[in-house]
Amino acid sequence: MVERMTRETAARTIGIEEEYLLVDRQTRDLVTEIPEKLMAACEAALGNRVSPELLRSQIEVGTSVCAGLDEARSELAAMRAKIVELSDPFGLAPIAVSTHPFASWKSQRATERGRYRQIADELEVVGRRALICGMHVHIGIENADLRIDLMNQVRYFLPHLLALSTSSPFWRGEETGLMCYRLSVFDNLPRTGLPEQFDSFSEFERLVRNLVSVGVLDNGTKLWWDIRPSVRFPTLEMRITDMCTRLDDAITIAALYQSVLHTLLRLRRDNQRWRLYPQMLMEENRWRAQRYGTEGELVDFGKWAAVPFASLLEELIELVRYDAELLGCVAEIEHAREIVSRGTSSHTQRHVYSAALAAGADQEEALRDVVDWLIEETAHTTPSDRGT
Numbered sequence: 001m002v003e004r005m006t007r008e009t010a011a012r013t014i015g016i017e018e019e020y021l022l023v024d025r026q027t028r029d030l031v032t033e034i035p036e037k038l039m040a041a042c043e044a045a046l047g048n049r050v051s052p053e054l055l056r057s058q059i060e061v062g063t064s065v066c067a068g069l070d071e072a073r074s075e076l077a078a079m080r081a082k083i084v085e086l087s088d089p090f091g092l093a094p095i096a097v098s099t100h101p102f103a104s105w106k107s108q109r110a111t112e113r114g115r116y117r118q119i120a121d122e123l124e125v126v127g128r129r130a131l132i133c134g135m136h137v138h139i140g141i142e143n144a145d146l147r148i149d150l151m152n153q154v155r156y157f158l159p160h161l162l163a164l165s166t167s168s169p170f171w172r173g174e175e176t177g178l179m180c181y182r183l184s185v186f187d188n189l190p191r192t193g194l195p196e197q198f199d200s201f202s203e204f205e206r207l208v209r210n211l212v213s214v215g216v217l218d219n220g221t222k223l224w225w226d227i228r229p230s231v232r233f234p235t236l237e238m239r240i241t242d243m244c245t246r247l248d249d250a251i252t253i254a255a256l257y258q259s260v261l262h263t264l265l266r267l268r269r270d271n272q273r274w275r276l277y278p279q280m281l282m283e284e285n286r287w288r289a290q291r292y293g294t295e296g297e298l299v300d301f302g303k304w305a306a307v308p309f310a311s312l313l314e315e316l317i318e319l320v321r322y323d324a325e326l327l328g329c330v331a332e333i334e335h336a337r338e339i340v341s342r343g344t345s346s347h348t349q350r351h352v353y354s355a356a357l358a359a360g361a362d363q364e365e366a367l368r369d370v371v372d373w374l375i376e377e378t379a380h381t382t383p384s385d386r387g388t
Contacts, residue, residue: 013140019133020094028371077381098168138235144201165241167345179293245345255332259320
């Protein structure tokens with residue numbers, strides 16, 4: 001009875017973490033350090049839901065344990081709005097984006113708080129270069145072995161979520177040609193990428209213990225995989241996605257992730273499961289999503305065919321629709337069609353940049369226009385069907 005109840009209540013609770021970059025409204029460049037008074041004001045207003053990040057130009061927020069997506073969206077909207085409000089008197093603004101369009105990592109400094117100082121010392125230039133932000137989604141799965149089983153299966157769908165989230169087409173003032181350049185930076189860190197398959201939670205725990213025993217880790221939080229069993233909470237934490245500039249897009253990705261897990265859980269109760277594919281095949285789709293985003297094709301390993309992303313999205317929506325209805329998030333998953341139609345943040349950033357150049361702006365002016373759009377869109381927290 002306990003096991004049945006655990007499964008029935010699994011994949012119902014959700015928590016979302018977002019990382020923002022703080023920019024100077026006048027120069028549009030990153031700050032080199034968040035003012036102490038601003039950080040204190042954020043902590044006074046948001047409590048433990050806000051914290052510094054690895055680099056001093058970053059700030060992280062995280063929701064409480066939410067009963068559903070409406071609650072998560074409400075908390076995220078309030079936190080975005082509060083940081084915008086508190087930053088403005090300092091002449092600053094947060095931007096929800098995975099890479100700044102033109103800032104240089106060389107001018108950034110690591111946060112001095114204990115854990116971050118330790119990470120910076122360990123990673124050296126690889127860590128200082130990690131001027132990137134992401135969104136993490138936690139879904140509550142109380143049973144530890146169930147978390148591992150679902151992690152093995154859901155890896156297949158992570159490239160789909162990545163494609164919908166892309167917001168990092170620029171790096172140090174250059175158009176990279178990738179829709180998600182963030183992973184090219186992140187993958188230089190150790191213990192990143194897709195995790196291998198595990199047979200049980202005890203096998204995962206044994207790996208962590210062994211790595212701790214030889215001094216590779218001090219705890220499992222330094223496994224920076226695209227998805228992992230959280231060390232702090234009984235959750236399965238999705239980490240592959242870029243930061244979504246539009247809040248509606250972030251909620252859609254969280255809804256799809258939760259719905260996929262709920263679908264896999266339902267299939268498991270019916271003695272079914274998603275096929276486990278070789279690591280190399282899933283990594284190919286990860287690269288395709290990183291390079292082309294929603295404009296490209298992912299490989300359907302069941303059909304052994306490269307399929308346009310828009311077609312795969314329709315299949316995914318239909319696959320999880322029943323469970324999205326149970327979770328009350330059908331509208332949110334269907335919003336993914338809007339993302340494909342008008343483009344992700346990466347599409348809009350490139351459009352703003354190209355339009356500014358066509359209008360006679362030089363490269364620096366065009367990149368500042370991109371930052372202006374990011375400032376405006378990050379601050380827009382009410383539900384919207386707006387396009388670009």
